[in-house]
Amino acid sequence: EAGVTQFPSHSVIEKGQTVTLRCDPISGHDNLYWYRRVMGKEIKFLLHFVKESKQDESGMPNNRFLAERTGGTYSTLKVQPAELEDSGVYFCASSRYQTGAVEQYFGPGTRLTVT
Amino acid sequence: RKEVEQDPGPFNVPEGATVAFNCTYSNSASQSFFWYRQDCRKEPKLLMSVYSSGNEDGRFTAQLNRASQYISLLIRDSKLSDSATYLCAVNRDSGGYQKVTFGTGTKLQVIP
Numbered sequence: 126e127a128g129v130t131q132f133p134s135h136s137v138i139e140k141g142q143t144v145t146l147r148c149d150p151i152s153g154h155d156n157l158y159w160y161r162r163v164m165g166k167e168i169k170f171l172l173h174f175v176k177e178s179k180q181d182e183s184g185m186p187n188n189r190f191l192a193e194r195t196g197g198t199y200s201t202l203k204v205q206p207a208e209l210e211d212s213g214v215y216f217c218a219s220s221r222y223q224t225g226a227v228e229q230y231f232g233p234g235t236r237l238t239v240t
Numbered sequence: 241r242k243e244v245e246q247d248p249g250p251f252n253v254p255e256g257a258t259v260a261f262n263c264t265y266s267n268s269a270s271q272s273f274f275w276y277r278q279d280c281r282k283e284p285k286l287l288m289s290v291y292s293s294g295n296e297d298g299r300f301t302a303q304l305n306r307a308s309q310y311i312s313l314l315i316r317d318s319k320l321s322d323s324a325t326y327l328c329a330v331n332r333d334s335g336g337y338q339k340v341t342f343g344t345g346t347k348l349q350v351i352p
Contacts, residue, residue, distance in 0.1 A: 229340060
């Protein structure tokens, strides 16, 4: 079974530019999560999709971040315009269930550097 | 107070040593608990779930203390390959679905 995949693995962009990150969850996992880890800090929740619906987007920092999951398969996270503080590693995770003991499986992450 | 707290370490231990980490959580409504392992510049990987009765997987033992609101991870006979950051994750119900909060992680360095 293929794991969670993310693209690109690295992205270096200038302040003010736009970047779109992609996540492909494990097949059959309805739940998809985005997280961000800024250097030296904990992994922070951004949002949670159940299929194509946003279940919880309380962790999204501001309206420069837009996540979509059309068709309930892969998801994209767009940052527009990017700011320096957006630098970090963006992880995507998926899980089969959303109740009970939810075990999440993480993708390798996209390392975003905004210069 | 953070919802999930861990000692960031680093814990430097010799090979063969036994090492234990704790993770405290503040929300008494938390329902399920996990330990993840994260290697440098890699993604977190699920190490083990933590059950109320405690559970063991080889050299790793996880325990839950609901009264004091902490979970623990014990690693026996440490190997060099155990060097990593160990993250605890705490799930709680939020409007009918599980919301996961991670600790900052505890860094373990096993030295020869």
